[in-house]
Amino acid sequence: MPLRKEQVRNYTLAYLLALEFGDHTTARRMQHVLKKRSDPRWFGEDEDEFGYFFDFDEPWPRGQESALLMLAESMDEGAWCDAFNTVDRDRFSEPTVIGVDYPKLGLSEAFNDPHAGSLRITTYAAAKNALGQATQFQITNLPKANDVQVLRDGRPYRRWNVIGDSTLSINAKIGRHRYEIRTGYRRATGRAADSRSIPKANEGNNDNRLDRQHIRIGFSDLIAVGSQLVSGGSTCPCCVR
Numbered sequence: 472m473p474l475r476k477e478q479v480r481n482y483t484l485a486y487l488l489a490l491e492f493g494d495h496t497t498a499r500r501m502q503h504v505l506k507k508r509s510d511p512r513w514f515g516e517d518e519d520e521f522g523y524f525f526d527f528d529e530p531w532p533r534g535q536e537s538a539l540l541m542l543a544e545s546m547d548e549g550a551w552c553d554a555f556n557t558v559d560r561d562r563f564s565e566p567t568v569i570g571v572d573y574p575k576l577g578l579s580e581a582f583n584d585p586h587a588g589s590l591r592i593t594t595y596a597a598a599k600n601a602l603g604q605a606t607q608f609q610i611t612n613l614p615k616a617n618d619v620q621v622l623r624d625g626r627p628y629r630r631w632n633v634i635g636d637s638t639l640s641i642n643a644k645i646g647r648h649r650y651e652i653r654t655g656y657r658r659a660t661g662r663a664a665d666s667r668s669i670p671k672a673n674e675g676n677n678d679n680r681l682d683r684q685h686i687r688i689g690f691s692d693l694i695a696v697g698s699q700l701v702s703g704g705s706t707c708p709c710c711v712r
Contacts, residue, residue, distance in 0.1 A: 479508065480535070483505065486501035486540075490543060523541070525537075565612060565656060566611070566652065567610070567611050568609070572645075575596070576596070578594055583654075605642070605644060605645075606642075608640075609634070610638065611638040614637070615637075616634075618655060619653060622651040623650050624648055
């Protein structure tokens with residue numbers, strides 16, 4: 472039986488929760504049902520935007536329904552919990568790319584490699600009609616901007632200039648390129664990631680802590696959760712047990 476319009480978000484939320492809690496059987500069931508109705512399509516003037524249309528017979532994908540399914544397709548077990556309970560504070564002081572000319576220029580990758588002392592960036596043409604156009608972006612929070620080396624696609628790149636003690640500006644062409652900015656920045660810990668848990672209320676009381684490894688939610692409960700959340704209910708079966 473095909474999904475009705477009002478059931479789409481219920482099933483998507485159930486799919487999300489099944490993935491979050493590692494209920495692989497339910498996740499496969501939800502995915503099987505949603506695939507029949509999700510109607511994934513490229514759209515927009517240049518056919519470079521993507522969304523799930525869910526056979527609603529509308530010119531644009533619905534934002535929340537489409538975004539929820541995108542989240543489900545990209546997350547791993549426990550990722551939703553970790554997004555709210557793990558924080559990387561070092562990222563606020565690390566070398567950072569700013570001033571990106573979006574939506575013309577897009578970034579598909581931007582991360583600091585603390586072992587190599589490099590910031591790695593991958594660019595692409597977010598708007599097809601902007602391909603090849605001149606643009607620029609900046610790198611800030613540099614330990615010493617004058618000591619930086621820049622590589623593009625594995626070769627030394629010279630089209631950049633220092634605009635402050637800790638900032639440089641890179642002149643670029645819109646398109647797919649890989650930049651390596653050798654910043655010299657290394658975390659004091661020497662670890663690739665220094666994630667810290669946010670303190671939780673009642674942390675010392677094991678009875679009041681969420682342990683996703685020991686939660687068991689049934690198939691019917693997951694559907695009920697979606698229905699409760701969509702209807703504005705404040706509780707759901709897994710919260711009141």
